[in-house]
Amino acid sequence: MTPLAQHFAPHGLLRIALNHGNRILVSRDREGRAQGISVDLAQALAAHLDLPLAFQHYERAVDVSASATEDAWDVCFLAVDPERARTIAFTDPYVKIEGSYLAGADCPAGDAVELIAAGLPVGSVVGSAYTLTLQRLPGADHLVLYPDIFAALDSLDRGQVAAIAGIRAVMEKEAVLRPGTRVLEPAFMEIRQAMAMPQGRPEASAALAAFLADLARRGVTGDILEAHGVDRSCALTPA
Structure with a gap:
């Protein structure tokens, strides 16, 4: 495991929190498997870091944000909010x-x-x-x-x-x-959605922001949105 991957996934597994309360970004297929924009972005990040991926499932955004200090997940997808930012380090928004x-x-x-x-x-x-x-x-x-x-x-x-x-x-x-x-x-x-990590992992947070910005500049984010029925004009290019 590279030093950067270690910063992202100290347990050796990239744990991604999915908020099923946001049905635009994540849903379940007929077999109950997670699918959607968040899933595609999570898979792209895991491939980029060459890390195994595991989803942690939450039914509400508040359950994700409330668990930020519990070492329950490594990366999440939430709307940027100053109250949440006390415990969560957000990238710039991507949609x-x-x-x-x-x-x-x-x-x-x-x-x-x-x-x-x-x-x-x-x-x-x-x-x-x-x-x-x-x-x-x-x-x-x-x-x-x-x-x-x-x-x-x-x-x-x-x-x-x-x-x-x-x-x-x-x-x-x-x-x-x-x-x-x-x-x-x-x-x-x-509502401006971003990717995020628990506060206290500055190296990984900076790398996550750079990864997301690169996806946006290459049009990958827009492609993912369109694949799930969201107009690519909703995509933002993080700084």
Whole structure:
């Protein structure tokens, strides 16, 4: 094992944390195997380092970030957030994803501005990047937090909240399944996804940033996005 690989994987195995709560970046195939943008990037990194790869599976972003100090994983995929950065060293973002509201069929708000101005209850997933942002914005007092997206959607279906917050592409898919619901304009944030490592591995963190920037410059990141149905215009080129 090279010294750099040792910095990345002190246990001899590159442990990659997958956040299954972000269905744009990772999902499971019919056999339950992980697939998606995060998986492809993880495999590229493991090949680059010539390291064996193992996935650590988490259902929520908050579970990934909360375990950053527990030596449970070596690399993760999360949205950049200053609260998370206390324990996690992020690369520059490689993709941008919008955060939007899905309004219930009976929601009186015509757009996202009206939703917040009216003080209507909005559901959101605890610990997600969009929740962390919304908790710092006007309307934070009217957030109703749920353990996962499925609980938030159930609350919307029951009329317990006027809308829920989430990743725009996911909200659009859920709107198709729920007659009368709609995604409100404008988006409330731009979610910038990055790769990251636990704080305290400066050599590996710098190498990870350089690896990701090289993929972006060569167009590999855009190719991976397109292969999984995400427009390559969403790709960013890290510095």
